[in-house]
Every structure is written in C-alpha cells, then in structure tokens.
Amino acid sequence: MALGQRLSVDLRSRVSELVKKQALRVGGVKKSSTILYTILVTTAFKVVVILFAPVQRANDRPKGRRMNKRHFLDPQGSPKTTTDQSITAALSRAIHEHKLPPGTKLGEDELAEIYNVSRTLVRTALRTLAHEQLVEIRRNRGAFVAKPSPKEAQEVFEARELLEPRTARSAAHNATPEDATRLFQHVELEQAALRSGDHGLALYLSGQLHVEIARIAAQDTITSFIETLIARSSLVVALYWRRESALCECHAHRSLAEAISQGKEILAGDLMQSHLVDLHSALNLSEVAPRKTSLRELLTPG
Numbered sequence: 001m002a003l004g005q006r007l008s009v010d011l012r013s014r015v016s017e018l019v020k021k022q023a024l025r026v027g028g029v030k031k032s033s034t035i036l037y038t039i040l041v042t043t044a045f046k047v048v049v050i051l052f053a054p055v056q057r058a059n060d061r062p063k064g065r066r067m068n069k070r071h072f073l074d075p076q077g078s079p080k081t082t083t084d085q086s087i088t089a090a091l092s093r094a095i096h097e098h099k100l101p102p103g104t105k106l107g108e109d110e111l112a113e114i115y116n117v118s119r120t121l122v123r124t125a126l127r128t129l130a131h132e133q134l135v136e137i138r139r140n141r142g143a144f145v146a147k148p149s150p151k152e153a154q155e156v157f158e159a160r161e162l163l164e165p166r167t168a169r170s171a172a173h174n175a176t177p178e179d180a181t182r183l184f185q186h187v188e189l190e191q192a193a194l195r196s197g198d199h200g201l202a203l204y205l206s207g208q209l210h211v212e213i214a215r216i217a218a219q220d221t222i223t224s225f226i227e228t229l230i231a232r233s234s235l236v237v238a239l240y241w242r243r244e245s246a247l248c249e250c251h252a253h254r255s256l257a258e259a260i261s262q263g264k265e266i267l268a269g270d271l272m273q274s275h276l277v278d279l280h281s282a283l284n285l286s287e288v289a290p291r292k293t294s295l296r297e298l299l300t301p302g
Helices: 003-025 030-052 084-096 108-115 119-131 150-174 177-195 199-216 220-240 244-248 251-261 265-281 295-299
Strands: 070-073 079-082 135-138 142-145
Touching (some): 084 108, 084 119, 084 220, 108 295, 119 142, 150 199, 150 220, 150 251, 177 199, 199 251
Antiparallel strands (some): 070 079, 135 142
16 A cells, blocks of 8 residues: 555544544534534545645646536526536535425436536536535435435534534624625625525525634634535425525524624624524424426526
C-alpha cells in the first residue's frame, strides 16, 4: 500500500476514534449523537484526504483532455454552458425547492435528455449529490432523491437544536453592519417568495438564511455541519411537513436578524432555539406514500 494510502487509513481510524470521544462529551447529545458523530467523522476524513491527495501539476496532465462542457437549454428555458457542477447545482436547487420530492427516481437517460447533456455528466452530478446526502444510489436500481426515515428526521432536528442556538449567539457577537444588511435582504427575498406563492423558493431561502448565520458566526467546521443538516432538513420538510402556517411565520427570521444585528447574543440564541422547536413541532413523523410523476413534469416550470 502506498505511503499516502497507509497514512489516510491510519489517520481515518485515529480521527474517527478521537471525534467519537469528543461527540460523546457534549452534554445533552443522547439521541443526536449518532448523526453528529457521522457528520463529524465525514468532515474530518475529508481533511485527511485533501492533505494526502497527490497534487497534479498542469504539465503532468494528459494532453488532449479538456473539461467536459456542453451548451444546453435548462428547464427554465435559458441557454447555458454547463459542466457536471452546474447539473449538480440545478438538481440540488430542485430538491431544496421540493420540485423533486424524496424518493423520486433520477434516471440518467431522462436527465440527460432534459438537460441535453451526456450521461457521463449526469452520472458525475448524481455521485456528487450522493456525497452531499441529497441522493441515494442503490445498486442495480439507480439513483433516487434521498428519503430520510422518521428516526433520522427526529435526529436531524435534535442536532440542529443543539448546534444552531450557540451559532446564533456567536453570529450576534461577530456581526458587522454589512452582515446585518445581508440578513435583512435575505429575509425580504424570503417574504417576497411567500407573497408570490412560491413556497419552494421560500423554503430554499429559509435554509440558506440559517447557513448565512453560521457563516457570520465564523465557525467554519460548524458551518459545514449545518449545511449538511439543512440539506437533510429540506428533505424532512418535504416528507413530513404538516403545518404550512409555520412556513409563513417569517417574523421568526426577522426577529433573529434584528437580534443578531443589534449584538444581542442571548436573545439571538433563545430566538433560534424557539424557532427550531416550532419547526420541529410542525412535522408529522409518519411514513408517507410516494408520488408517481415523471422527471420532465417535475422539472418543467408552470
């Protein structure tokens, strides 16, 4: 085994054991320890891989190979130049906005036809989304939008309730006037989406506001955890949402933005805690029957 591989395996084992011990020390984790441990180990191992991955210089790359790019007409009707990253972004957005419900089969042929790209680009995008836990790839069956179980849905929100109040307090401590302006602009965009009846976009913006608060807190590691939890939360809400009125309670986000902009750390933490508990209570954690709709119908506007 090569030196880099041996080091990666050894460090992965050591990081896994260390992070497990640290996760179990956090007070009140209990039910949330499993999901927090998984996220912590995954993120730590990414660092290990990056540190020991071989660096490929431009002169060492095989000649004649170029980035796989294509021009295509996206489902919104606008011409674009795309790579697998833009396919990933388009599908991720569709999942977050609930245009693609959990459990939807993501056929490579159909997606390639919809986006007018090769199956290779689609396959790469699906693998990226699987790494981000938005998609599940099942052997001999293909790719599907991930479908969290009721147990995982419970763990996701318990983990958020553990992490995000503290992040909100840190954001209130660190926020600059520019940060406050961005938060209020974000709240306005979310409310505009709600007024126009675009609940999918409002949900997407809602999740991104929480990511922005984590960014203001300047806790890069925690931000990556929260991004993963927000992605899972979007799937959870799509499956188990039972009280649409909670979506319309945008005053919670406005109040959060005001507390953070005014540097009120304790209030920001309390508001975040209350907001997440309210969202959690709006879930009906029971199995939901899947809907049968074609990908083209789901991805076509109107």
